[in-house]
Amino acid sequence: MKKTKILSRIEAAKKAHELIEVHVKKQVDDFEVGFPIASDHRWLIIAAINTEGQFDGFTLFALKRIKKIKVGTAYLTIVHHYIDFAKAHQLYDPLKLADRQKQIKHWERNLSRQLLILLAKKRAFVTIGGRFKIIPTGRILAASAHGFTFQPFYEFNYTVADPLTISLKDIAFIQFWDIYDDLYQYTAPKIAKKTFQIQIKTD
Known part of the structure:
Protein backbone atom coordinates (compact mmCIF):
# COMPACT_ATOMS: atom_id res chain seq x y z
CA MET A 1 0.00 0.00 0.00
CA GLU A 108 0.91 16.92 15.34
CA ARG A 109 4.63 16.53 14.52
CA ASN A 110 7.86 15.16 15.96
CA LEU A 111 5.86 12.35 17.59
CA SER A 112 8.82 10.08 18.23
CA ARG A 113 10.96 12.85 19.73
CA GLN A 114 8.23 14.08 22.08
CA LEU A 115 7.27 10.56 23.11
CA LEU A 116 10.82 9.40 23.84
CA ILE A 117 11.54 12.47 25.96
CA LEU A 118 8.37 11.77 27.95
CA LEU A 119 9.20 8.08 28.39
CA ALA A 120 12.83 8.79 29.33
CA LYS A 121 11.77 11.19 32.09
CA LYS A 122 9.86 8.35 33.74
CA ARG A 123 12.40 5.65 32.77
CA ALA A 124 9.38 3.86 31.38
CA PHE A 125 9.23 0.21 30.43
CA VAL A 126 8.43 -0.45 26.78
CA THR A 127 8.48 -3.24 24.21
CA ILE A 128 10.24 -2.51 20.92
CA GLY A 129 10.53 -4.16 17.54
CA GLY A 130 12.63 -3.46 14.46
CA ARG A 131 15.87 -4.26 12.66
CA PHE A 132 17.75 -5.72 15.62
CA LYS A 133 17.91 -8.89 17.69
CA ILE A 134 17.75 -8.00 21.37
CA ILE A 135 15.50 -8.63 24.37
CA PRO A 136 12.47 -6.57 23.27
CA THR A 137 11.34 -5.41 26.72
CA GLY A 138 13.26 -2.79 28.63
CA ARG A 139 13.53 0.77 29.88
CA ILE A 140 14.03 4.01 28.01
CA LEU A 141 16.88 5.72 29.87
CA ALA A 142 17.58 8.72 27.61
CA ALA A 143 16.41 10.23 24.33
CA SER A 144 18.25 12.06 21.57
CA ALA A 145 17.31 13.57 18.22
CA HIS A 146 18.04 10.34 16.37
CA GLY A 147 17.44 7.56 18.88
CA PHE A 148 17.39 6.51 22.50
CA THR A 149 19.23 4.58 25.19
CA PHE A 150 17.50 1.29 25.92
CA GLN A 151 18.23 -1.10 28.80
CA PRO A 152 16.94 -4.65 28.11
CA PHE A 153 15.01 -6.19 30.99
CA TYR A 154 14.36 -9.84 31.88
CA GLU A 155 10.88 -10.04 33.40
CA PHE A 156 11.36 -13.56 34.82
CA ASN A 157 14.02 -12.50 37.33
CA TYR A 158 14.04 -8.68 37.11
CA THR A 159 17.65 -8.44 35.96
CA VAL A 160 18.92 -6.09 33.27
CA ALA A 161 21.50 -6.11 30.49
CA ASP A 162 23.89 -3.34 29.52
CA PRO A 163 22.23 -0.27 27.96
CA LEU A 164 22.19 -0.04 24.17
CA THR A 165 21.80 2.87 21.76
CA ILE A 166 18.87 2.28 19.40
CA SER A 167 18.53 4.35 16.23
CA LEU A 168 15.06 5.55 15.26
CA LYS A 169 15.68 4.49 11.66
CA ASP A 170 15.78 0.85 12.86
CA ILE A 171 12.49 1.02 14.81
CA ALA A 172 9.30 -0.63 13.54
CA PHE A 173 7.23 -0.04 16.68
CA ILE A 174 7.35 0.88 20.36
CA GLN A 175 4.60 -0.42 22.68
CA PHE A 176 4.18 1.65 25.85
CA TRP A 177 1.88 2.37 28.79
CA ASP A 178 0.20 -1.04 28.80
CA ILE A 179 -0.59 -3.10 31.90
CA TYR A 180 2.70 -5.02 31.77
CA ASP A 181 4.80 -1.87 31.56
CA ASP A 182 2.98 -0.48 34.60
CA LEU A 183 3.38 -3.80 36.43
CA TYR A 184 7.15 -3.79 35.84
CA GLN A 185 7.36 -0.12 36.87
CA TYR A 186 5.59 -0.93 40.14
CA THR A 187 7.52 -4.12 40.92
CA ALA A 188 11.09 -3.27 39.84
CA PRO A 189 11.96 -0.95 42.77
CA LYS A 190 10.49 -3.44 45.26
CA ILE A 191 12.62 -6.27 43.86
CA ALA A 192 15.71 -4.02 43.84
CA LYS A 193 15.12 -3.02 47.48
CA LYS A 194 14.70 -6.64 48.55
CA THR A 195 17.89 -7.65 46.70
CA PHE A 196 19.79 -4.80 48.36
CA GLN A 197 18.58 -5.88 51.83
CA ILE A 198 19.67 -9.49 51.18
CA GLN A 199 23.14 -8.28 50.09
CA ILE A 200 23.48 -6.18 53.25
CA LYS A 201 22.65 -9.20 55.43
CA THR A 202 25.18 -11.43 53.67
CA ASP A 203 28.03 -8.90 53.70
Whole structure:
Protein backbone atom coordinates (compact mmCIF):
# COMPACT_ATOMS: atom_id res chain seq x y z
CA MET A 1 0.00 0.00 0.00
CA LYS A 2 1.35 3.44 -0.95
CA LYS A 3 2.24 5.90 1.81
CA THR A 4 -0.33 8.42 0.58
CA LYS A 5 -3.13 5.86 0.92
CA ILE A 6 -1.88 4.80 4.35
CA LEU A 7 -1.88 8.44 5.50
CA SER A 8 -5.37 9.10 4.11
CA ARG A 9 -6.79 6.04 5.85
CA ILE A 10 -5.18 7.06 9.13
CA GLU A 11 -6.61 10.59 8.89
CA ALA A 12 -10.09 9.35 8.00
CA ALA A 13 -10.05 6.85 10.88
CA LYS A 14 -8.84 9.52 13.32
CA LYS A 15 -11.69 11.84 12.39
CA ALA A 16 -14.27 9.04 12.61
CA HIS A 17 -12.73 7.46 15.74
CA GLU A 18 -12.65 4.22 13.78
CA LEU A 19 -10.80 1.01 14.56
CA ILE A 20 -7.97 0.04 12.21
CA GLU A 21 -5.74 -2.94 11.59
CA VAL A 22 -2.03 -2.03 11.35
CA HIS A 23 -0.01 -4.55 9.34
CA VAL A 24 3.77 -4.20 9.66
CA LYS A 25 6.19 -5.36 6.97
CA LYS A 26 7.77 -8.81 7.48
CA GLN A 27 5.17 -9.78 10.10
CA VAL A 28 3.07 -12.35 8.25
CA ASP A 29 -0.51 -12.82 9.52
CA ASP A 30 0.28 -10.67 12.56
CA PHE A 31 -1.19 -7.20 13.04
CA GLU A 32 -2.28 -4.80 15.73
CA VAL A 33 -5.74 -3.30 16.25
CA GLY A 34 -6.51 0.10 17.71
CA PHE A 35 -7.81 3.64 17.37
CA PRO A 36 -5.40 6.10 15.71
CA ILE A 37 -4.90 9.09 18.00
CA ALA A 38 -1.84 10.95 16.64
CA SER A 39 0.19 10.90 13.45
CA ASP A 40 2.62 12.87 11.31
CA HIS A 41 4.44 12.14 8.05
CA ARG A 42 6.74 9.59 9.76
CA TRP A 43 4.92 8.10 12.75
CA LEU A 44 1.56 6.81 13.95
CA ILE A 45 0.34 6.32 17.53
CA ILE A 46 -2.67 4.10 18.22
CA ALA A 47 -4.62 3.28 21.36
CA ALA A 48 -4.28 -0.50 21.14
CA ILE A 49 -7.04 -3.06 21.68
CA ASN A 50 -6.27 -6.68 22.53
CA THR A 51 -7.97 -9.81 21.18
CA GLU A 52 -10.54 -9.73 24.02
CA GLY A 53 -11.63 -6.17 23.23
CA GLN A 54 -9.78 -4.60 26.18
CA PHE A 55 -7.66 -1.47 26.11
CA ASP A 56 -4.03 -2.54 25.78
CA GLY A 57 -1.85 0.57 26.03
CA PHE A 58 -0.39 2.48 23.10
CA THR A 59 1.86 1.71 20.15
CA LEU A 60 4.07 4.02 18.10
CA PHE A 61 4.63 2.78 14.53
CA ALA A 62 7.16 3.96 11.96
CA LEU A 63 5.10 4.65 8.83
CA LYS A 64 7.85 3.29 6.58
CA ARG A 65 7.47 -0.09 8.32
CA ILE A 66 3.69 -0.26 7.80
CA LYS A 67 2.66 -2.57 4.98
CA LYS A 68 -1.03 -1.66 5.01
CA ILE A 69 -3.88 -0.18 7.05
CA LYS A 70 -7.23 -1.93 6.99
CA VAL A 71 -10.63 -0.59 8.06
CA GLY A 72 -14.11 -2.10 8.14
CA THR A 73 -12.98 -5.74 8.13
CA ALA A 74 -15.02 -8.65 9.48
CA TYR A 75 -12.50 -9.05 12.29
CA LEU A 76 -12.82 -5.39 13.33
CA THR A 77 -16.60 -5.83 13.52
CA ILE A 78 -16.03 -8.71 15.95
CA VAL A 79 -13.60 -6.60 18.01
CA HIS A 80 -16.22 -3.84 18.25
CA HIS A 81 -18.60 -6.36 19.86
CA TYR A 82 -15.84 -7.48 22.22
CA ILE A 83 -15.24 -3.86 23.22
CA ASP A 84 -18.95 -3.39 23.95
CA PHE A 85 -18.95 -6.52 26.09
CA ALA A 86 -15.81 -5.45 27.97
CA LYS A 87 -17.25 -1.99 28.66
CA ALA A 88 -20.56 -3.44 29.84
CA HIS A 89 -18.71 -5.56 32.41
CA GLN A 90 -16.15 -2.94 33.52
CA LEU A 91 -13.35 -4.93 31.87
CA TYR A 92 -12.38 -2.53 29.09
CA ASP A 93 -9.83 -0.40 30.95
CA PRO A 94 -9.83 -1.14 34.70
CA LEU A 95 -6.53 0.72 35.30
CA LYS A 96 -7.68 3.82 33.37
CA LEU A 97 -4.62 3.62 31.12
CA ALA A 98 -6.52 5.28 28.26
CA ASP A 99 -6.64 8.53 30.22
CA ARG A 100 -2.97 9.03 29.37
CA GLN A 101 -3.79 9.74 25.75
CA LYS A 102 -4.51 13.33 26.83
CA GLN A 103 -0.72 13.75 26.99
CA ILE A 104 -0.16 12.78 23.37
CA LYS A 105 -3.33 13.14 21.26
CA HIS A 106 -2.69 16.85 20.52
CA TRP A 107 0.79 16.17 19.07
CA GLU A 108 0.91 16.92 15.34
CA ARG A 109 4.63 16.53 14.52
CA ASN A 110 7.86 15.16 15.96
CA LEU A 111 5.86 12.35 17.59
CA SER A 112 8.82 10.08 18.23
CA ARG A 113 10.96 12.85 19.73
CA GLN A 114 8.23 14.08 22.08
CA LEU A 115 7.27 10.56 23.11
CA LEU A 116 10.82 9.40 23.84
CA ILE A 117 11.54 12.47 25.96
CA LEU A 118 8.37 11.77 27.95
CA LEU A 119 9.20 8.08 28.39
CA ALA A 120 12.83 8.79 29.33
CA LYS A 121 11.77 11.19 32.09
CA LYS A 122 9.86 8.35 33.74
CA ARG A 123 12.40 5.65 32.77
CA ALA A 124 9.38 3.86 31.38
CA PHE A 125 9.23 0.21 30.43
CA VAL A 126 8.43 -0.45 26.78
CA THR A 127 8.48 -3.24 24.21
CA ILE A 128 10.24 -2.51 20.92
CA GLY A 129 10.53 -4.16 17.54
CA GLY A 130 12.63 -3.46 14.46
CA ARG A 131 15.87 -4.26 12.66
CA PHE A 132 17.75 -5.72 15.62
CA LYS A 133 17.91 -8.89 17.69
CA ILE A 134 17.75 -8.00 21.37
CA ILE A 135 15.50 -8.63 24.37
CA PRO A 136 12.47 -6.57 23.27
CA THR A 137 11.34 -5.41 26.72
CA GLY A 138 13.26 -2.79 28.63
CA ARG A 139 13.53 0.77 29.88
CA ILE A 140 14.03 4.01 28.01
CA LEU A 141 16.88 5.72 29.87
CA ALA A 142 17.58 8.72 27.61
CA ALA A 143 16.41 10.23 24.33
CA SER A 144 18.25 12.06 21.57
CA ALA A 145 17.31 13.57 18.22
CA HIS A 146 18.04 10.34 16.37
CA GLY A 147 17.44 7.56 18.88
CA PHE A 148 17.39 6.51 22.50
CA THR A 149 19.23 4.58 25.19
CA PHE A 150 17.50 1.29 25.92
CA GLN A 151 18.23 -1.10 28.80
CA PRO A 152 16.94 -4.65 28.11
CA PHE A 153 15.01 -6.19 30.99
CA TYR A 154 14.36 -9.84 31.88
CA GLU A 155 10.88 -10.04 33.40
CA PHE A 156 11.36 -13.56 34.82
CA ASN A 157 14.02 -12.50 37.33
CA TYR A 158 14.04 -8.68 37.11
CA THR A 159 17.65 -8.44 35.96
CA VAL A 160 18.92 -6.09 33.27
CA ALA A 161 21.50 -6.11 30.49
CA ASP A 162 23.89 -3.34 29.52
CA PRO A 163 22.23 -0.27 27.96
CA LEU A 164 22.19 -0.04 24.17
CA THR A 165 21.80 2.87 21.76
CA ILE A 166 18.87 2.28 19.40
CA SER A 167 18.53 4.35 16.23
CA LEU A 168 15.06 5.55 15.26
CA LYS A 169 15.68 4.49 11.66
CA ASP A 170 15.78 0.85 12.86
CA ILE A 171 12.49 1.02 14.81
CA ALA A 172 9.30 -0.63 13.54
CA PHE A 173 7.23 -0.04 16.68
CA ILE A 174 7.35 0.88 20.36
CA GLN A 175 4.60 -0.42 22.68
CA PHE A 176 4.18 1.65 25.85
CA TRP A 177 1.88 2.37 28.79
CA ASP A 178 0.20 -1.04 28.80
CA ILE A 179 -0.59 -3.10 31.90
CA TYR A 180 2.70 -5.02 31.77
CA ASP A 181 4.80 -1.87 31.56
CA ASP A 182 2.98 -0.48 34.60
CA LEU A 183 3.38 -3.80 36.43
CA TYR A 184 7.15 -3.79 35.84
CA GLN A 185 7.36 -0.12 36.87
CA TYR A 186 5.59 -0.93 40.14
CA THR A 187 7.52 -4.12 40.92
CA ALA A 188 11.09 -3.27 39.84
CA PRO A 189 11.96 -0.95 42.77
CA LYS A 190 10.49 -3.44 45.26
CA ILE A 191 12.62 -6.27 43.86
CA ALA A 192 15.71 -4.02 43.84
CA LYS A 193 15.12 -3.02 47.48
CA LYS A 194 14.70 -6.64 48.55
CA THR A 195 17.89 -7.65 46.70
CA PHE A 196 19.79 -4.80 48.36
CA GLN A 197 18.58 -5.88 51.83
CA ILE A 198 19.67 -9.49 51.18
CA GLN A 199 23.14 -8.28 50.09
CA ILE A 200 23.48 -6.18 53.25
CA LYS A 201 22.65 -9.20 55.43
CA THR A 202 25.18 -11.43 53.67
CA ASP A 203 28.03 -8.90 53.70
